[in-house]
Amino acid sequence: MKLYLRCFFCVALSVLGPLLSTDSPAFADYHTSRLLEQTYIYDTEGHLKDVVDSSGVVSPSKLPKTCRSINGQEQNPRRSGTEGEDQVKRELEAKGAKVLGREITLQTTAGVTRVDMVIKNAEGGLEVVEVKNGVSAKLTRDQQKAFVSILQSGAEPRGVNATRAGLPVGKQMGPTPVRIIRVVACP
Numbered sequence: 001m002k003l004y005l006r007c008f009f010c011v012a013l014s015v016l017g018p019l020l021s022t023d024s025p026a027f028a029d030y031h032t033s034r035l036l037e038q039t040y041i042y043d044t045e046g047h048l049k050d051v052v053d054s055s056g057v058v059s060p061s062k063l064p065k066t067c068r069s070i071n072g073q074e075q076n077p078r079r080s081g082t083e084g085e086d087q088v089k090r091e092l093e094a095k096g097a098k099v100l101g102r103e104i105t106l107q108t109t110a111g112v113t114r115v116d117m118v119i120k121n122a123e124g125g126l127e128v129v130e131v132k133n134g135v136s137a138k139l140t141r142d143q144q145k146a147f148v149s150i151l152q153s154g155a156e157p158r159g160v161n162a163t164r165a166g167l168p169v170g171k172q173m174g175p176t177p178v179r180i181i182r183v184v185a186c187p
Contacts, residue, residue, distance in 0.1 A: 035147055039182045040091065041067070046185075048091060054182065067135050067186040084133025084183035085116050092129070096122030101165025104128075106146070106155035113146035118157075118165055128155075128178045135184055147178045 041050045089099050098120045105114050106128070117129040128150055132138065139147070149155070154174045157167035167173070 035151060036177065036179045037182070038179065039184060040088065042087070042183070042185045044185055044187050046087070049186070067184040085131045087183055088129070088131045088181050089117065092117075092119055097127075100126075100167070101161050104157060104161050104165060104167065105159045106150065106162075107158055108146045108149035108155045109153055110145035110149040111142060112158075113143060118167065126173070126176050128176055130178070130180045131183060132180065133183045135182075137182065139180065147180070150176050151178050 037054045039052045039054045040048060041052065043049050085102070089102075093099065100118050100120055102117050103114055104118045105112060115128045116131045119127050119129055121127050128147070130139070130143065130147065146155075152175055154172055154176055156172050157165075157169050159169070162169050
């Protein structure tokens, strides 16, 4: 019986293995049905203290009350957001990722969205990165729909920034991981 089961699994893996693997090096080697959400926690001097997987686990309300946006610029979300993006760009590059482009327009089945960054991660796969700076920053309903669409069925890059990033403008990218990074400073 044990030999039979072992042979069954060997045959199943030899048949199903190639079907389940991803042959395209252009995309990350994981595809999940959920968006990857992380919180980057910095000290007041701008040094990264911790990275927390906050995918449905930690809500912003569970962060210490003293947490705020980077440089305390939450009253000006555009400026605050850019500073948070710059901070995340430095962290991602320090971990071996390459930022291909910023402010990339993507056409999805849920509509058009502009993402903060498209990166090639340390493993060589593409990822879409959206940065939210501060405890109160949230995805819009349209962003949520578009990001799920990118994750599940991909998107079509459009515009000058996509061209500069070397993305296949006018052609459909396959399903691509989406990472949402919340940036906060906590003393």
